Amino acid sequence: MDDIRKLIVGNWKMHGLKSALDEVDRLAELCSRGEPKADILICPPATLLSEMAGPCRDAGFFVGGQTCHHRLKGAYTGEISAEMLKDAGATHVILGHSERRLYNGETNEQVKAKAEAALSVGLIPIICIGETRTERDSGQAVAVVSQFLAGSIPDEIDDFIISYEPLWAIGTGLVPTPGEIAEIHMAIRQRVGGDIPILYGGSVKPDNAGRILSIANVNGALVGGASLKADDFYGIIKSA
Numbered sequence: 001m002d003d004i005r006k007l008i009v010g011n012w013k014m015h016g017l018k019s020a021l022d023e024v025d026r027l028a029e030l031c032s033r034g035e036p037k038a039d040i041l042i043c044p045p046a047t048l049l050s051e052m053a054g055p056c057r058d059a060g061f062f063v064g065g066q067t068c069h070h071r072l073k074g075a076y077t078g079e080i081s082a083e084m085l086k087d088a089g090a091t092h093v094i095l096g097h098s099e100r101r102l103y104n105g106e107t108n109e110q111v112k113a114k115a116e117a118a119l120s121v122g123l124i125p126i127i128c129i130g131e132t133r134t135e136r137d138s139g140q141a142v143a144v145v146s147q148f149l150a151g152s153i154p155d156e157i158d159d160f161i162i163s164y165e166p167l168w169a170i171g172t173g174l175v176p177t178p179g180e181i182a183e184i185h186m187a188i189r190q191r192v193g194g195d196i197p198i199l200y201g202g203s204v205k206p207d208n209a210g211r212i213l214s215i216a217n218v219n220g221a222l223v224g225g226a227s228l229k230a231d232d233f234y235g236i237i238k239s240a
């Protein structure tokens with residue numbers, strides 16, 4: 001079994017006003033009761049990043065972005081650069097999330113360029129890949145995930161994270177079988193090598209996290225809905 005330290009990531013997506021900082025305080029209090037066996041990364045909306053960086057750092061948590069532009073500066077109204085995320089205290093950035101590939105039309109080439117921008121300022125990219133229900137049901141899951149891998153990862157890089165997120169498991173309460181997760185994570189492992197963390201994301205909850213995190217080559221989780229409340233998120237963290 002690989003000895004990569006588990007990473008539990010909370011992707012808050014488009015949730016979180018300043019009052020959500022109370023959840024960071026609550027999570028810090030819960031985690032102070034014992035030594036979590038995982039690193040914890042919270043990716044809030046960009047509007048909260050600077051304000052969260054301090055409390056998270058004090059609690060031993062990392063903070064990250066949910067996307068970044070592929071350029072470091074310029075006339076790109078409404079965009080956020082990797083440099084701005086770094087300046088706000090981020091250490092990681094989620095890239096190519098299926099919700100951005102679907103709703104914003106993000107392509108593999110754009111994800112690759114964003115990853116290069118992130119790496120150029122010292123951010124660790126978390127590159128998301130996954131198949132649709134139709135692709136899973138037609139036996140294409142491994143092929144589709146392999147194509148995303150080939151197209152989204154910059155050449156010659158070694159400090160990045162992959163997150164396998166079957167699109168049909170995001171926000172649905174549905175989770176692949178352990179065998180399905182193991183098969184995909186092994187395929188990713190064979191492609192990226194032994195040191196790259198591979199996270200699973202898609203309806204991870206306190207009651208299934210232990211089982212998912214015990215699967216070979218699952219080095220952590222990318223958690224959406226269950227990361228918004230500290231007690232739920234801690235239920236996943238302590239399963240690591």
Ligand SMILES: O=C[C@H](O)COP(=O)(O)O
Nearest residue numbers: 011170171202203224225
């Ligand atoms: O980024 C997180 C993934 O989209 C999973 O979201 P979820 O835990 O709400 O299914």
